[in-house]
Amino acid sequence: MTTPPHVLDRADPLAGFRERFVIDGELVAYLDGNSLGRLPLATADRLSEFVREEWGGRLIRGWQESWIELPVTVGDELGAAVLGAAPGQTVMADSTSVNIYKLLHAASGLRPDRTEILIDATNFPTDRYLVESVADSRGMTVRWLEPDLVDNVTVDLLSSGLSERTAIVVLSQVDYRSGTLLDLPTLTARIHAAGAIVIWDLCHSAGVVPIDLDRAAVDFAVGCTYKYLNSGPGAPAFLYVAERHLAMSGQPITGWWSAADLFAMSDTYQVAPSIRRMLSGTPPVAAILAVQEGVRLVAEAGVGAIRRKSEALTAYALELLDEAELEIVTPRDPARRGSHVTVRHPDARRICLEMTQRGVLPDFREPDLIRLGLSPLSTSFAETAAGLAVLIEFAGARR
Amino acid sequence: MTTPPHVLDRADPLAGFRERFVIDGELVAYLDGNSLGRLPLATADRLSEFVREEWGGRLIRGWQESWIELPVTVGDELGAAVLGAAPGQTVMADSTSVNIYKLLHAASGLRPDRTEILIDATNFPTDRYLVESVADSRGMTVRWLEPDLVDNVTVDLLSSGLSERTAIVVLSQVDYRSGTLLDLPTLTARIHAAGAIVIWDLCHSAGVVPIDLDRAAVDFAVGCTYKYLNSGPGAPAFLYVAERHLAMSGQPITGWWSAADLFAMSDTYQVAPSIRRMLSGTPPVAAILAVQEGVRLVAEAGVGAIRRKSEALTAYALELLDEAELEIVTPRDPARRGSHVTVRHPDARRICLEMTQRGVLPDFREPDLIRLGLSPLSTSFAETAAGLAVLIEFAGARR
Numbered sequence: 001m002t003t004p005p006h007v008l009d010r011a012d013p014l015a016g017f018r019e020r021f022v023i024d025g026e027l028v029a030y031l032d033g034n035s036l037g038r039l040p041l042a043t044a045d046r047l048s049e050f051v052r053e054e055w056g057g058r059l060i061r062g063w064q065e066s067w068i069e070l071p072v073t074v075g076d077e078l079g080a081a082v083l084g085a086a087p088g089q090t091v092m093a094d095s096t097s098v099n100i101y102k103l104l105h106a107a108s109g110l111r112p113d114r115t116e117i118l119i120d121a122t123n124f125p126t127d128r129y130l131v132e133s134v135a136d137s138r139g140m141t142v143r144w145l146e147p148d149l150v151d152n153v154t155v156d157l158l159s160s161g162l163s164e165r166t167a168i169v170v171l172s173q174v175d176y177r178s179g180t181l182l183d184l185p186t187l188t189a190r191i192h193a194a195g196a197i198v199i200w201d202l203c204h205s206a207g208v209v210p211i212d213l214d215r216a217a218v219d220f221a222v223g224c225t226y227k228y229l230n231s232g233p234g235a236p237a238f239l240y241v242a243e244r245h246l247a248m249s250g251q252p253i254t255g256w257w258s259a260a261d262l263f264a265m266s267d268t269y270q271v272a273p274s275i276r277r278m279l280s281g282t283p284p285v286a287a288i289l290a291v292q293e294g295v296r297l298v299a300e301a302g303v304g305a306i307r308r309k310s311e312a313l314t315a316y317a318l319e320l321l322d323e324a325e326l327e328i329v330t331p332r333d334p335a336r337r338g339s340h341v342t343v344r345h346p347d348a349r350r351i352c353l354e355m356t357q358r359g360v361l362p363d364f365r366e367p368d369l370i371r372l373g374l375s376p377l378s379t380s381f382a383e384t385a386a387g388l389a390v391l392i393e394f395a396g397a398r399r
Numbered sequence: 400m401t402t403p404p405h406v407l408d409r410a411d412p413l414a415g416f417r418e419r420f421v422i423d424g425e426l427v428a429y430l431d432g433n434s435l436g437r438l439p440l441a442t443a444d445r446l447s448e449f450v451r452e453e454w455g456g457r458l459i460r461g462w463q464e465s466w467i468e469l470p471v472t473v474g475d476e477l478g479a480a481v482l483g484a485a486p487g488q489t490v491m492a493d494s495t496s497v498n499i500y501k502l503l504h505a506a507s508g509l510r511p512d513r514t515e516i517l518i519d520a521t522n523f524p525t526d527r528y529l530v531e532s533v534a535d536s537r538g539m540t541v542r543w544l545e546p547d548l549v550d551n552v553t554v555d556l557l558s559s560g561l562s563e564r565t566a567i568v569v570l571s572q573v574d575y576r577s578g579t580l581l582d583l584p585t586l587t588a589r590i591h592a593a594g595a596i597v598i599w600d601l602c603h604s605a606g607v608v609p610i611d612l613d614r615a616a617v618d619f620a621v622g623c624t625y626k627y628l629n630s631g632p633g634a635p636a637f638l639y640v641a642e643r644h645l646a647m648s649g650q651p652i653t654g655w656w657s658a659a660d661l662f663a664m665s666d667t668y669q670v671a672p673s674i675r676r677m678l679s680g681t682p683p684v685a686a687i688l689a690v691q692e693g694v695r696l697v698a699e700a701g702v703g704a705i706r707r708k709s710e711a712l713t714a715y716a717l718e719l720l721d722e723a724e725l726e727i728v729t730p731r732d733p734a735r736r737g738s739h740v741t742v743r744h745p746d747a748r749r750i751c752l753e754m755t756q757r758g759v760l761p762d763f764r765e766p767d768l769i770r771l772g773l774s775p776l777s778t779s780f781a782e783t784a785a786g787l788a789v790l791i792e793f794a795g796a797r798r
Contacts, residue, residue, distance in 0.1 A: 095680025097654025255496025281494025
């Protein structure tokens with residue numbers, strides 16, 4: 001017998017954070033906070049204020065007064081609260097895709113005598129496509145790992161692909177389909193033992209899984225902010241470069257914001273010595289402020305507490321799905337999963353449509369996966385139960 | 400004897416547009432709308448509504464309901480109202496810098512047997528830096544034109560640099576320092592006669608100068624939207640690819656948004672047949688809506704009428720500056736200048752600081768230039784007169 005959800009909500013130390021978000025009362029359940037996080041109330045206020053007071057009121061003066069520094073100051077806040085990164089290594093810039101591109105070039109520059117980029121075939125498409133593009137332009141070869149969907153990249157599988165030819169390994173800490181959480185410290189150490197560089201994609205883990213990039217001696221990382229960092233559709237991405245690599249990390253999109261002196265307008269390009277070297281063009285000011293609000297909510301709650309609630313929410317969802325005898329493709333071990341749970345069903349597309357019509361928003365992933373994102377700061381146990389009840393109804397309980 | 404400014408304002412058919420912007424009453428004059436445009440009232444409302452209703456209310460459904468198409472639909476609107484571009488050739492994406500990078504690669508792919516990129520040494524730093532980076536990575540050579548600041552790139556100067564080795568020419572339609580407006584159709588034809596490809600940077604002309612990319616058979620163009628398109632600090636850029644080049648235009652930042660089917664998550668990358676191939680990562684939705692509002696204001700006024708007011712404003716400014724016998728580095732011929740006027744003065748830095756303290760915002764450009772941007776939709780003749788009076792006071796009249 002499952003515990004009633006309201007009992008779980010009453011015991012939840014983070015329950016109050018739900019009131020800090022816009023919750024649409026017409027929705028029965030939003031189970032897609034891992035795709036687009038809900039709107040924090042503070043963000044709505046901050047954006048209005050920024051537009052009226054700062055853009056409208058300070059105009060060009062805003063750049064000198066504070067905007068110029070935002071990519072780095074918000075990067076540092078995110079680094080401290082979310083990534084376990086000391087200052088000066090994280091910056092807000094562009095999209096995850098553009099940042100992966102930059103880091104692939106930077107990483108390959110650190111291993112000029114090696115020829116292979118290793119990536120798993122189950123990785124998110126943008127990671128795979130960009131690895132292929134950069135490998136092609138630099139005369140490198142892509143080596144594909146072929147993991148099981150649920151187990152994803154294990155140390156054994158990784159080891160089978162590593163060699164003295166491996167320059168770079170690209171891995172996602174949480175798999176976007178199964179929700180599998182990889183062992184970042186162990187895999188990083190294994191990659192380093194082989195003399196290679198790792199780029200971690202943290203899109204599905206940032207803000208919901210404790211990450212300690214500095215302690216694990218990660219080389220490079222990227223991630224988006226519109227999932228568990230609740231920063232809005234198309235919010236800017238972050239990028240991390242370990243301090244020991246900074247001076248040697250070159251990226252090819254050498255726009256004026258990567259130059260040592262932004263306003264010198266000098267004849268010759270001189271790259272910034274700091275993490276600003278990873279910037280390219282003018283940063284989106286309002287959008288970075290939305291990230292700052294999202295990060296501050298996470299910092300206030302603490303990633304440790306968020307992680308505990310995430311484990312409880314996913315465990316609860318698995319219990320309900322097991323009772324209905326649905327097929328799960330997410331690891332049972334809480335230490336091996338992120339914050340979404342995925343059901344495999346031959347009618348997944350139809351079920352997702354029907355759920356949506358009933359006010360429950362899941363995420364369909366081709367060809368047969370129903371992804372249920374449980375975003376701890378804004379998702380209650382009651383909401384989870386209500387949403388899964390509708391899923392179970394349409395998926396055919398006890399089939 | 401100069402006409403009194405209020406007489407000019409009374410006769411100005413676009414005078415009413417000033418009320419459509421937030422005008423900070425504490426400022427005497429904002430003469431930097433060519434660096435960061437003022438805030439349109441409609442944009443403030445649209446952004447608030449978007450954040451609350453669409454992000455907060457529609458959540459993930461927003462992508463399918465409309466957001467996915469925004470880079471192209473707003474690109475088409477901008478193309479029609481501002482660029483003289485038929486649909487399907489313009490897209491909102493990334494920053495100007497990232498887009499220049501993409502287009503340099505696309506252009507060099509169209510001329511694989513040629514080895515030189517031609518650019519003027521007075522071009523904006525980001526253009527120059529990116530040309531150097533891409534030339535380096537593709538084994539090409541940069542050839543520099545050395546124009547006079549005021550004349551900028553003439554047909555003769557351009558011709559002196561073109562040869563059968565020239566693959567690409569990068570030019571800015573309006574020079575960011577002098578305000579010189581280049582003859583886009585004639586220069587484009589000359590470049591094509593030499594068998595080369597042109598990339599036009601329209602940052603200082605988009606929204607204030609009539610542009611007819613299709614008629615001039617321009618190959619590629621980019622530009623920002625935070626100047627005369629009033630779309631906010633760090634607003635996304637636009638990118639234009641002539642339809643005849645689309646199928647052959649490859650760019651290396653092949654993120655998932657450039658793929659033929661965004662949600663197929665397919666094993667192999669297949670590039671979109673449309674202009675979407677120039678996208679990379681998830682687009683910034685709110686920021687693109689701000690562009691849409693800015694473009695609609697320009698469309699409503701019409702670039703022809705905006706240009707007429709721009710010519711009148713800059714002529715008026717030149718008249719006042721001439722009376723004060725200040726040195727001007729902007730062409731006298733209205734057909735040869737954009738919408739800013741630039742004064743050269745040995746104490747330019749000090750003067751700009753003093754002007755700012757008196758509530759007049761100009762733009763200082765190293766080492767000795769004072770740039771005065773006159774944004775026709777939001778700048779009145781009275782404001783121009785008030786601002787220049789302060790400049791003239793500090794610059795030393797009749798020295």
